[in-house]
Amino acid sequence: NAGVTQTPKFRILKIGQSMTLQCTQDMNHNYMYWYRQDPGMGLKLIYYSVGAGITDKGEVPNGYNVSRSTTEDFPLRLELAAPSQTSVYFCASSSGQNYGYTFGSGTRLTVV
Template identity: 90%
Template sequence: NAGVTQTPKFRILKIGQSMTLQCTQDMNHNYMYWYRQDPGMGLKLIYYSVGAGITDKGEVPNGYNVSRSTTEDFPLRLELAAPSQTSVYFCASSYSQGLNPYFGAGTRLSVL
């Protein structure tokens, strides 16, 4: 059972480049989340989804986009990378709102 899988694990981008962070889960969870974690800080919610076809903004959505075409996948898109988006990105999923989310191992992104 793979759980929550994130790819890539590391990535360096130049300012203005775009990329997609992949997240997939094999637990048939309805809820999926994207968080970012800056050094020495807690996790901040970027976007979340309560099911296929439904997404909603979190605390810090600017500069990001998401889609949820299937239950398993929840990709995060950066269109014009900026240095402020240098962070570690975590994807998580849960079966319902009231249950603890399982987290992936993270994607470490540097924008230079």
């Protein structure tokens, strides 16, 4: 099993550009999450989903959007990139409440 796959691994964006961070899982997990990790900081929840068609905001949703049309895919959209969105983004999935998360390997995004 591939687990959680994130693409791209690295990306440089110019201020104001848009992009979509892709996340796919092959474990049939209902729960999926997007986190950002800034240097020396913990993981901050951006958006999460408890199943296809259901999404909700986390701690730091501003500047981001998500969709969940299938169980497998949970893309994260940045509409107008800002330097404050320079970070490492992790997608994760789980089988349900109180089960460990499986994380992807991350996307390192730089906005210049």
